[in-house]
Amino acid sequence: MTEIPESLLRRSAEAKAKALGIPVEQVLAEMRGEVPTAPAASPPVQDVSREVPAAEQPEPVVSRESEVASSEPEPEESRKAEAGSAEPEVEAEQEAPTAAVATAVMEPEVAPAPPSGNGSGNGKQAAVVSPRPVAPPTGLPEGVRTQRLLTVVKARAIQQVKAEPTDKVNTWPHLMIAELTALMAVTALLLVMSAVLQAPLLDPANPNATPNPSKAPWYFLGLQELLSYFDPQIAGVTVPTLVGMIGFMAVPFVDRNPSTRPSDRKFAIMLYTFFMAGAATLTIFGVLFRGRGFNFAYPWQDGIFFDDIKDWVFFEE
Amino acid sequence: MADGLRGRAIEKARELNDRLRGSQVMESILRPGSPFKKGYADTPRNRSYVVMNNVLYHLHPVKVKRHGVKLSYTLCLGGLSFFLFILLTITGIFLMFYYTPTENRAYVDIQALSTSVAFGSLVRNMHRWGAHLMVLSVFLHMSRVFYHGAYKPPREFNWVVGVVLLLLTLLLSFSGYLLPWDQLAYWAVTVGSNMAGFVPVMGAQVKFLLLASVEVSAATLLRFYVLHVLFFPFVIVIFMAVHFWRVRKDGGVSGPL
Numbered sequence: 001m002t003e004i005p006e007s008l009l010r011r012s013a014e015a016k017a018k019a020l021g022i023p024v025e026q027v028l029a030e031m032r033g034e035v036p037t038a039p040a041a042s043p044p045v046q047d048v049s050r051e052v053p054a055a056e057q058p059e060p061v062v063s064r065e066s067e068v069a070s071s072e073p074e075p076e077e078s079r080k081a082e083a084g085s086a087e088p089e090v091e092a093e094q095e096a097p098t099a100a101v102a103t104a105v106m107e108p109e110v111a112p113a114p115p116s117g118n119g120s121g122n123g124k125q126a127a128v129v130s131p132r133p134v135a136p137p138t139g140l141p142e143g144v145r146t147q148r149l150l151t152v153v154k155a156r157a158i159q160q161v162k163a164e165p166t167d168k169v170n171t172w173p174h175l176m177i178a179e180l181t182a183l184m185a186v187t188a189l190l191l192v193m194s195a196v197l198q199a200p201l202l203d204p205a206n207p208n209a210t211p212n213p214s215k216a217p218w219y220f221l222g223l224q225e226l227l228s229y230f231d232p233q234i235a236g237v238t239v240p241t242l243v244g245m246i247g248f249m250a251v252p253f254v255d256r257n258p259s260t261r262p263s264d265r266k267f268a269i270m271l272y273t274f275f276m277a278g279a280a281t282l283t284i285f286g287v288l289f290r291g292r293g294f295n296f297a298y299p300w301q302d303g304i305f306f307d308d309i310k311d312w313v314f315f316e317e
Numbered sequence: 318m319a320d321g322l323r324g325r326a327i328e329k330a331r332e333l334n335d336r337l338r339g340s341q342v343m344e345s346i347l348r349p350g351s352p353f354k355k356g357y358a359d360t361p362r363n364r365s366y367v368v369m370n371n372v373l374y375h376l377h378p379v380k381v382k383r384h385g386v387k388l389s390y391t392l393c394l395g396g397l398s399f400f401l402f403i404l405l406t407i408t409g410i411f412l413m414f415y416y417t418p419t420e421n422r423a424y425v426d427i428q429a430l431s432t433s434v435a436f437g438s439l440v441r442n443m444h445r446w447g448a449h450l451m452v453l454s455v456f457l458h459m460s461r462v463f464y465h466g467a468y469k470p471p472r473e474f475n476w477v478v479g480v481v482l483l484l485l486t487l488l489l490s491f492s493g494y495l496l497p498w499d500q501l502a503y504w505a506v507t508v509g510s511n512m513a514g515f516v517p518v519m520g521a522q523v524k525f526l527l528l529a530s531v532e533v534s535a536a537t538l539l540r541f542y543v544l545h546v547l548f549f550p551f552v553i554v555i556f557m558a559v560h561f562w563r564v565r566k567d568g569g570v571s572g573p574l
């Protein structure tokens with residue numbers, strides 16, 4: 001194990017000394033293990049400090065043990081220190097902590113409660129907390145340290161590791177197969193469509209020969225339809241820009257109802273359906289039921305005046 | 318006898334296949350866990366690697382919620398919108414080889430596509446119907462998102478991004494509409510941009526900005542062309558990137574109802 005740089009040790013010692021109200025030198029000495037103070041009850045040894053940023057290991061991983069360990073938070077102190085404290089049972093009898101910080105330590109060999117049998121080789125990581133520095137464990141050969149300080153982990157981070165179990169599946173193959181299928185299906189559809197249906201190409205553009213009727217592309221035909229009822233200042237501007245853009249963008253901010261269950265959102269669903277049905281009706285009307293001069297026409301009587309599908313259908317001119 | 322020959326042929330083919338897949342070139346291309354790699358086994362680890370060790374990781378997480386995979390939830394509409402966009406890009410690039418955005422050439426070039434270019438007519442049809450399908454699928458995608466309430470926190474912003482995507486999709490389609498330079502194109506765009514001209518106070522200016530002239534003209538054709546093949550695709554790709562990224566960051570596809 002590499003040594004913790006002196007400067008870091010010192011900084012954490014100062015912080016701890018301040019919190020405990022004892023001289024820095026004493027804390028330092030304790031930290032270096034020169035003055036064993038607490039009874040070494042059992043193997044797990046905890047390095048403790050208020051802020052020990054030691055980092056010999058690249059990634060501190062909070063393991064299951066840490067969750068277990070942090071399940072008994074100390075009420076007042078921990079909150080004050082903004083670092084929750086919790087103790088493994090072995091330390092329960094020790095003095096109450098004054099400023100506790102959760103530290104992740106590495107245990108090469110011995111663990112208080114090994115969660116599984118795998119880790120000893122590459123080292124298990126655990127976040128453990130103790131109120132006081134503890135001397136190297138008894139019952140072990142001299143010079144053997146059982147734990148290494150990895151990093152300081154904010155208690156909150158430890159306490160909130162409980163992830164909700166979710167039912168997940170591998171993207172490959174479960175999602176990607178479905179996507180590939182959809183992709184091939186739409187390609188096939190488009191190929192067949194394009195082989196069968198000819199895209200329109202009318203006479204060359206002629207600014208002097210206005211066709212009758214002149215229609216916008218179909219997705220604007222609903223608007224054009226509206227335009228034929230209202231003053232252009234209303235239908236041409238207010239409707240598309242205000243309702244269309246701003247209104248649509250505002251939907252999530254206007255609809256504050258948090259529920260996504262259809263039975264709880266009858267009004268929203270009704271409104272949207274009404275809006276979409278209205279737009280669809282206007283569009284279909286504009287596409288099929290508007291003839292010369294954009295006047296009403298029955299498609300089965302007067303023909304369809306929609307050149308996008310000119311070559312699909314038989315026209316009665 | 319025949320069986321022996323066939324067996325040997327199959328064996329040889331396998332050997333060759335193994336040699337090719339195990340070659341240094343393939344090794345260098347395929348990252349660990351690729352299903353195309355020699356000796357791929359269908360293990361949970363490799364299933365993760367397929368995504369994780371792959372450019373796909375930019376789009377998909379390794380695991381997704383089980384219900385999100387059900388086709389009946391998203392109907393794959395967002396994915397299809399994206400895929401149609403890809404198809405449109407591919408067919409569009411093909412069309413660009415044969416099209417000149419000038420008053421004299423545009424119409425003739427489109428006409429020539431169906432008479433003197435191999436697959437020209439098919440590709441043009443794919444581009445055109447694909448564009449209609451994309452508008453449709455984006456609308457349907459939006460509706461499915463609405464009916465699922467999938468725009469609710471934390472997904473509000475992605476809905477806003479979506480509205481921008483819808484707008485860009487319409488703009489892409491509209492700007493492409495003019496390019497064949499036939500009567501349909503010319504007058505549809507005239508009618509459409511007249512609507513834009515109804516903006517209060519600065520309607521004329523807005524229309525002029527859009528058309529690059531007072532009415533649809535050669536300058537409009539060039540403007541629409543550049544917007545259609547460069548500007549709008551560029552912008553929509555950026556917004557799509559944000560959109561997909563947010564889908565993941567907002568916790569994947571929203572939960573079941």
Ligand code: HEM
Pocket residue numbers: 391393394395396398399455458459462465467468472475476477478479480482483486557560564569570571
């Ligand atoms: C070019 C257009 C668009 C593309 C390519 C696209 C693509 C996607 C994709 C691939 C997803 C993942 C889930 C799914 O497939 O349904 C998604 C989700 C989403 N999209 Fe879009 N989208 C587009 C337009 C829109 C529009 C117009 C809106 C709304 C106005 C929108 C809002 C959303 C929202 C809120 C989600 C999250 C849904 C959820 O979590 O269930 N998108 N989009």
